[in-house]
Amino acid sequence: MSGPNTDYDPVEVTPLKAAEVEAVRDAALVAIEAAGSLDELRQVRLDHAGDRSPLALANREIGALPPQARKEAGQRVGQARGAVAKALAARQVVLEEEHEARILVDEAVDVTLPWDRIPTGARHPVTMLSERIADVFVAMGWEVAEGPLVEAEWLNFDALNLGPDHPARTMQDTFWMEPVENAIVLRTHTSPVQARTMLTREPPIYIVCPGRVFRTDEYDATHSPVFHQVEGLVVDEGITMAHLKGSLDHFATSMFGEGITTRFRPSYFPFTEPSAEVDLACFVCRGVDSEHCRTCKGEGWIEWGGCGVVNPRVLVACGVDPDRYTGFAFGMGIDRTLMFRHGVADLRDVFEGDVRFTAAFGTEI
Amino acid sequence: MRAPVSWIREYVDLPEEVSSEKLAARLTALGLKLEALEQAGGDITGPLVLGRVLSFDDEPQKNGKTIRWCQVDVGDANGTGDPQGIVCGASNFAVDDLVVVVLPGGVLPGGFEISARKTYGHVSSGMICSARELGLGEDHDGIMVLSADAGAPGDDAFDALHLRDEVIELEINPDRAYALSLRGIARDAALGFGVPFTDPAARELPEPNGSGHPVEVEAPDGCPVFVTRTVTGFDAAAPTPDWIARRVQQAGMRPISLAVDVTNYVMLELGQPIHGYDGDKLSGPIRVRRATEGERLTTLDGVTRTLSAEDVLITDDTGPIGLAGVMGGQTTELSSTSSHIVIEAAHFDPVSIFRTQRRHKLPSEASKRFERGVDPTLPEAAADRVADLLVAHGGGTVSDGVTKVGSAPAARSVRMPLDLPARVTGMDISAETTVAHLRAVGGEVEVEGEHLTAVVPPWRPDIADPFDLVEEVARVVGYDDIPSVLPTAPAGKGLTNEQRLRRRVGRTLAGAGFVEVISFPFVGVGAFDALGLDEHDDRRTAMRIANALSAEQPFMTTTLLPGLLDTAARNAGRGQIDVALFETAAVTLPRGTTPAPILPVDRRPTEGEWDDLQKALPEQPLHLAVVLAGERERSGWWGAGRRAGWGDAIQAVREVASALGVEITVRSSSRAPWHPGRCAEVLVGDVLLGHAGELHPRVCKAFGLPERSAAAEVDLDVLMRHATPVVAPSLSSFPVAKEDVALVVAADLPAVAVADALREGAGELLESVRLFDVYTGAQIGEGKKSLAFALRFRAPDRTLTEEEITAAREAAVAAAVRRHDAVQRT
Numbered sequence A: 001m002s003g004p005n006t007d008y009d010p011v012e013v014t015p016l017k018a019a020e021v022e023a024v025r026d027a028a029l030v031a032i033e034a035a036g037s038l039d040e041l042r043q044v045r046l047d048h049a050g051d052r053s054p055l056a057l058a059n060r061e062i063g064a065l066p067p068q069a070r071k072e073a074g075q076r077v078g079q080a081r082g083a084v085a086k087a088l089a090a091r092q093v094v095l096e097e098e099h100e101a102r103i104l105v106d107e108a109v110d111v112t113l114p115w116d117r118i119p120t121g122a123r124h125p126v127t128m129l130s131e132r133i134a135d136v137f138v139a140m141g142w143e144v145a146e147g148p149l150v151e152a153e154w155l156n157f158d159a160l161n162l163g164p165d166h167p168a169r170t171m172q173d174t175f176w177m178e179p180v181e182n183a184i185v186l187r188t189h190t191s192p193v194q195a196r197t198m199l200t201r202e203p204p205i206y207i208v209c210p211g212r213v214f215r216t217d218e219y220d221a222t223h224s225p226v227f228h229q230v231e232g233l234v235v236d237e238g239i240t241m242a243h244l245k246g247s248l249d250h251f252a253t254s255m256f257g258e259g260i261t262t263r264f265r266p267s268y269f270p271f272t273e274p275s276a277e278v279d280l281a282c283f284v285c286r287g288v289d290s291e292h293c294r295t296c297k298g299e300g301w302i303e304w305g306g307c308g309v310v311n312p313r314v315l316v317a318c319g320v321d322p323d324r325y326t327g328f329a330f331g332m333g334i335d336r337t338l339m340f341r342h343g344v345a346d347l348r349d350v351f352e353g354d355v356r357f358t359a360a361f362g363t364e365i
Numbered sequence B: 001m002r003a004p005v006s007w008i009r010e011y012v013d014l015p016e017e018v019s020s021e022k023l024a025a026r027l028t029a030l031g032l033k034l035e036a037l038e039q040a041g042g043d044i045t046g047p048l049v050l051g052r053v054l055s056f057d058d059e060p061q062k063n064g065k066t067i068r069w070c071q072v073d074v075g076d077a078n079g080t081g082d083p084q085g086i087v088c089g090a091s092n093f094a095v096d097d098l099v100v101v102v103l104p105g106g107v108l109p110g111g112f113e114i115s116a117r118k119t120y121g122h123v124s125s126g127m128i129c130s131a132r133e134l135g136l137g138e139d140h141d142g143i144m145v146l147s148a149d150a151g152a153p154g155d156d157a158f159d160a161l162h163l164r165d166e167v168i169e170l171e172i173n174p175d176r177a178y179a180l181s182l183r184g185i186a187r188d189a190a191l192g193f194g195v196p197f198t199d200p201a202a203r204e205l206p207e208p209n210g211s212g213h214p215v216e217v218e219a220p221d222g223c224p225v226f227v228t229r230t231v232t233g234f235d236a237a238a239p240t241p242d243w244i245a246r247r248v249q250q251a252g253m254r255p256i257s258l259a260v261d262v263t264n265y266v267m268l269e270l271g272q273p274i275h276g277y278d279g280d281k282l283s284g285p286i287r288v289r290r291a292t293e294g295e296r297l298t299t300l301d302g303v304t305r306t307l308s309a310e311d312v313l314i315t316d317d318t319g320p321i322g323l324a325g326v327m328g329g330q331t332t333e334l335s336s337t338s339s340h341i342v343i344e345a346a347h348f349d350p351v352s353i354f355r356t357q358r359r360h361k362l363p364s365e366a367s368k369r370f371e372r373g374v375d376p377t378l379p380e381a382a383a384d385r386v387a388d389l390l391v392a393h394g395g396g397t398v399s400d401g402v403t404k405v406g407s408a409p410a411a412r413s414v415r416m417p418l419d420l421p422a423r424v425t426g427m428d429i430s431a432e433t434t435v436a437h438l439r440a441v442g443g444e445v446e447v448e449g450e451h452l453t454a455v456v457p458p459w460r461p462d463i464a465d466p467f468d469l470v471e472e473v474a475r476v477v478g479y480d481d482i483p484s485v486l487p488t489a490p491a492g493k494g495l496t497n498e499q500r501l502r503r504r505v506g507r508t509l510a511g512a513g514f515v516e517v518i519s520f521p522f523v524g525v526g527a528f529d530a531l532g533l534d535e536h537d538d539r540r541t542a543m544r545i546a547n548a549l550s551a552e553q554p555f556m557t558t559t560l561l562p563g564l565l566d567t568a569a570r571n572a573g574r575g576q577i578d579v580a581l582f583e584t585a586a587v588t589l590p591r592g593t594t595p596a597p598i599l600p601v602d603r604r605p606t607e608g609e610w611d612d613l614q615k616a617l618p619e620q621p622l623h624l625a626v627v628l629a630g631e632r633e634r635s636g637w638w639g640a641g642r643r644a645g646w647g648d649a650i651q652a653v654r655e656v657a658s659a660l661g662v663e664i665t666v667r668s669s670s671r672a673p674w675h676p677g678r679c680a681e682v683l684v685g686d687v688l689l690g691h692a693g694e695l696h697p698r699v700c701k702a703f704g705l706p707e708r709s710a711a712a713e714v715d716l717d718v719l720m721r722h723a724t725p726v727v728a729p730s731l732s733s734f735p736v737a738k739e740d741v742a743l744v745v746a747a748d749l750p751a752v753a754v755a756d757a758l759r760e761g762a763g764e765l766l767e768s769v770r771l772f773d774v775y776t777g778a779q780i781g782e783g784k785k786s787l788a789f790a791l792r793f794r795a796p797d798r799t800l801t802e803e804e805i806t807a808a809r810e811a812a813v814a815a816a817v818r819r820h821d822a823v824q825r826t
């Protein structure tokens, strides 16, 4: 607000005439409308609404008018200034919007450009499948047991009813540690973990043992001297083959989907009696039109592993009372399961560490 | 074991409608697993007929060969009844011989299509076949010449040659040795279909009279039974009848000569291995004894073997003449002139045979059966059967003498609660079913109250325990009837802490861009050298594998780095230069050389025994290793990437430790295979975890890795042992005060030491200290560096005043000045 005008100059009063005020106002409105950018509008604001603009000067004159003229002039100038201010504000909004829109357009990028600056990691499918299998059994209240890879001969063989002259002992193609008399081997199966568990805790025992095992197999598309097994062991009162079947059916269903169960065929393992081979119903063709199924090769079933009732001789060697307890055990290849579950054609892919293979499996299987 | 279906049917009254597929499926369900169902000549199609050779001309060729241009009567099989003109390369036939002709349009094994074609100046309309061309065996003499009564010209040859015979190949488990014979397979087939079985071993036998070829058994433990029969006046040149040759061949053995084929035939039929001696070459009685250490014998395969005192040996006055139950010797071998044959049918101790076979690496058809267990009551019947067949087809006479030394051990009895099969299998099996099935399997069964006693049949040496009887009952009932019942485990505790931590380690590293690998744990001296380990490095002390697959990698590895570096190099070789890999696996660290005891199996080991066993095993700590090669952050359109380096390897360890809630310290170190100036040792408190940093340039070169590749290896067991649960921080909502300080210190002073001094000097108002710049240059001076730290101060209960902040900062700087002669830059 300017203070009362003390140095009244009658010459300057002309703008206060109605026609003059309107002309100034109209010139301002035209200039505002013509402003094409925020910068131009800033200049227009200075010129037409700034302290030295005609309307501002006219406003200052009002105080110098005789009192009877002040009201009319004041209204007139006030209205003109109001119109200019409103036009400026409106124009400001328009120009700001235009400005912003232009900048956003200018800043557009090619969103299809790659941004893979940090490579993605992955966990090994065998690790993940082992965990997934363990989780199925943990969900039933079982526990996961583990043991050493370099193992005592007694635990790998004798305690499991594989005496020194058992024909099955050579079938296993064992790696022996030097000196051989020291009776230390690379475990040929995860069964020593079962023996260790029975030897170190009391039944009831419900365990699953995933782990690495070794046999002197030549390395090719379907064999490896190093591979992975998962075994299960239950020792409790009143355990039967029906419980074995139930556990494996549940395992199969959890891993391969509703309706996928197992079938047993008589077989032979020294540590179980009766023993059975386990076949898994083909989860791809489900036994329908199997001839063309690449997964089960026309069988409708996939050989999965072995199982049976724990041989009472094993219970005795491991300090479990065979008159009170019975048990069952099963075992299958994890790598083999990975191969048919995920269509791995060459077992060597599992062990060669090619990042293209592992990365494909991500972090959960 | 390969079993021709027609042969099985000879002993089992199988209904016609039981197909070979059905038979095989039933045998599989009984425990004799179908491997393959084959049809002899299954891959032959088209016109294959009998033909009679009417005439031929031998026509010598420029290439030195002589071909025969033959006119062959094939009846009406060629549609005209005219003789068929065929060029033949063989000459082992005469006019009027009956031969096998494949006419144009036929296809022989291997997809070999026959058409009329011009050759040697004639149009040959078909082919006269050899056994080899028909896939019926290896013949040496040329084409097949059939006996005159095999059929008439134009007859279909498939029947005459038994070409549609089906052969079931079964996988026989070690406990079912009885099924290594047609007798055993047929017995199970009869069991499976509930039809009568005719035992081929049931024969009228002459009483042993001791007047056969004399035998003295000095090692009755190794040879409980030894029977000899003798055939004289035998025509060694007599051909093997087609049916014997065919069956031997279908069972997978090679027909050789009548005498040999007959012994093999009887072995296949009954399961009893037979040995034939040329009686004229035997001098004195046959003696069975253990060998003396170092004694020598040349076996049939021409190999001279040095014997062990455990081997059971067949000898005569000249010395060793055979390795009992495994392989005969050369000196008494049957030959093409042997007319005096001494037949041996004996029973040998399975363990003895197993050890001998393994010691001499001599698995044979005989040893395979003996080591698994042969029916000890068989020798007399088997010897008699051999003698009969020899005389029937080779003439001569069977001598009256029957020598039998020893006798089959008494049958074993197994007692079992009647309800055991039901209790063990979970199937609804009644006592009556149990008894009936055990009787069907061949045992005599007596029931006494709640128990039964089964007399184990002599062909089932595997049955020793009640649970063996359970399996017999269960397989006859059928495994398909086993119900599916989930057992109820007691409430479990889930994964162990260590198992959960291990998963966390894997996820942390995968999240940080590392790819997990699994390497073989085998290593050799070459890898230790490539790592630059000096000769005293403890990692060179590794356990040696006695039978390693590769002579270059005979040890169990003590470090994960060789496998991991090889894997990185393999990736580089396949074009994946930029890799970050990790592996968690146990390494094997030997301790001592005490043997692991072989403990008894009839009781739980004592605590002392158990401890001794544990102590004999090497330490097998779980290690974690990482390797980074090439770019850690990729180059791209955004500009240059960042090469992986020492810091990434150390950071990987830091991130894992942090994920486990373990506080680690890092300090400068020097250890192979790392760059001596870029190697850190990582500790938890005073405990060394491992090392991390840039690899030594020579190591990168040795493994074929990109320059400046980095790696780390730590003991994950130790790390996980120190894992602590997270304690939630208390968060102050008062404002933070940020103060930067730059300190000039000696260039070789570790930054962490300066940070520690700042932290200690700043006191409890300090929230964090972070190094954000390292600067060296002329301004700072020779041998100096400037470290810039960002300090954050905050109090839990108030806004800090300017005075408090200044005082804390100055105290921090003062500590660095005092302890490290630091000079503050302003």
Ligand SMILES: [Zn+2]
Binding pocket: A282, A283, A284, A285, A286, A287, A290, A293, A294, A295, A296, A297, A298, A299, A300, A301
């Ligand atoms: Zn399928």
